[in-house]
Amino acid sequence: ATPTALMVGIGRGATLGILVKGQDALEASGTITTVVLDKTGTLTTGSMTAHRLAPVDGVTEQELLAVAAAVERGSEHIIARAILTAAENRGIEIAPVAGLTAHPGRGASGQLHGEPVLVGSRAFLLDHAIDVPDEPDAADNLDNSTGQAAETSVLVARGRLLLGRIGLRDTIKRDARTAVAALHAQGMKTVLLTGDTPAAAASVAARLGIDTVLAGVLPAQKADAIRSLQDSGDRVAMVGDGINDAVALAAADLGLAMVSGSDIALKSADIILVRDDLAVIPDAIALSRRTLRTIK
Ligand code: ADP
Ligand code: MG
Numbered sequence: 001a002t003p004t005a006l007m008v009g010i011g012r013g014a015t016l017g018i019l020v021k022g023q024d025a026l027e028a029s030g031t032i033t034t035v036v037l038d039k040t041g042t043l044t045t046g047s048m049t050a051h052r053l054a055p056v057d058g059v060t061e062q063e064l065l066a067v068a069a070a071v072e073r074g075s076e077h078i079i080a081r082a083i084l085t086a087a088e089n090r091g092i093e094i095a096p097v098a099g100l101t102a103h104p105g106r107g108a109s110g111q112l113h114g115e116p117v118l119v120g121s122r123a124f125l126l127d128h129a130i131d132v133p134d135e136p137d138a139a140d141n142l143d144n145s146t147g148q149a150a151e152t153s154v155l156v157a158r159g160r161l162l163l164g165r166i167g168l169r170d171t172i173k174r175d176a177r178t179a180v181a182a183l184h185a186q187g188m189k190t191v192l193l194t195g196d197t198p199a200a201a202a203s204v205a206a207r208l209g210i211d212t213v214l215a216g217v218l219p220a221q222k223a224d225a226i227r228s229l230q231d232s233g234d235r236v237a238m239v240g241d242g243i244n245d246a247v248a249l250a251a252a253d254l255g256l257a258m259v260s261g262s263d264i265a266l267k268s269a270d271i272i273l274v275r276d277d278l279a280v281i282p283d284a285i286a287l288s289r290r291t292l293r294t295i296k
Contacts, residue, residue: 009291017275018284025270029254030292032285034234035183036226036248039194039204040078041241042258043278044170048082052151052167064164066092067112068156071119074100075108079154082168083119104244105195105219107154118157119166121197123216130157152200172204179278180208186285189234193217193225195244222248239273239281256284 006023013020020026040046053061069087072080073094087094097110097117107120109128118128125132132155152170156163183190191212192205201215214225226248229236238245238252249255250268257269259276273280 005291005294008294009287012291013271013284013287016283016287017273017280018287019272019274021270021272025254026288026291029237029271029285029288032188032235032237032254032288034189034191034229034236035281035285036191036193036229036236036238036252037180037210038238038240038245038248039192039196039201040170042239043176043192043204043208044172046078046170046241048078048152048168048170050082050086050166050168053164054167055164056162059163062090062092064156064166065090066095067117067158067163068119068154068166070095070097070112071100071108071110071117071156073097074110075102077102077108078170079152079168080108083154083166086166105217112158115159116157119154121195122153122155125155125157125162128157130155130160130162132162152196172207173278175278177208179281180210182279182282183285184209186282188285191229193222193238193245193248195219219244219247223251226251237285240269254288256281 003023006026009026010020037043053064055061055064065087068083069092072083095112097112100108100110102108103120103124106124107118109116109118111117118125122132151167154166154168156166180190190210191214192201192210193214194201195217196215198215201213205213217225222245226236226238236252237254237256238248239256240249241258246268249257254271255269256271256273259272259274271284273284
């Protein structure tokens with residue numbers, strides 16, 4: 001490989017809003033066959049709103065939100081941010097919780113007035129022996145009238161009792177569909193990878209025309225998901241925002257981090273996408289291919 005061609009590629013990338021961290025990355029990325037996309041914060045804006053409070057009988061909306069917000073102070077997740085904002089908007093005073101713990105890809109927990117309190121996924125509550133209702137149907141999640149992504153639900157419990165469900169909405173980025181179509185035009189297979197439920201994931205994938213869905217994947221399993229694609233012969237680019245996907249970014253043949261991501265992701269990514277639109281993803285693939293052709 002001629003270093004000059006690679007340097008030109010890197011320089012051209014910079015003008016497109018693509019920062020290539022090493023020459024190897026540009027060389028490796030010209031042979032990618034599959035693009036794995038993180039959902040939350042990558043295909044969606046990642047600014048969620050808690051729009052539905054569904055307490056069980058005997059519990060008020062206020063109480064449900066107060067408990068959830070108190071626990072979410074222990075988490076940095078965008079779900080936590082949305083719940084804290086909803087509580088603030090209602091003027092709810094947030095009680096101090098002891099032993100606040102964030103459980104990546106699952107939820108958060110602590111002790112409120114001596115009782116265990118939990119907020120998180122259905123699986124998270126089930127693991128704590130809380131009796132929870134069935135998963136909402138995928139059909140309930142589809143709302144094609146708006147640009148909204150499917151609703152994400154979290155459950156709230158105090159002691160052994162379920163207090164209710166909080167529905168959160170995220171918005172699919174406006175250019176996501178076009179970016180996925182551009183990747184397909186480049187001959188790429190597309191995969192949606194998320195810790196969210198199959199129903200929420202399927203709704204987003206259907207809306208965007210993404211080929212394959214891998215849902216309910218815990219942060220620690222995201223790298224394994226990448227490796228199993230590689231084992232079946234794919235050369236994988238992973239696009240993430242860094243929250244929970246730093247290890248997957250590192251496991252991929254090419255890691256691309258959207259710039260809004262955390263510092264961890266930036267360290268484990270080979271290419272950093274600083275332009276604020278998703279078209280930068282097919283642009284990065286095209287740039288790599290052009291650079292490879294120049295070298296050969
Ligand atoms: P993604 O892969 O979409 O980035 P995560 O892996 O961060 O999603 O989270 C997966 C699921 O775990 C969420 O949809 C939610 O149900 C639950 N979860 C994770 N963190 C929290 C939290 N702080 N509060 C409530 N639920 C959470
Ligand atoms: Mg994420």
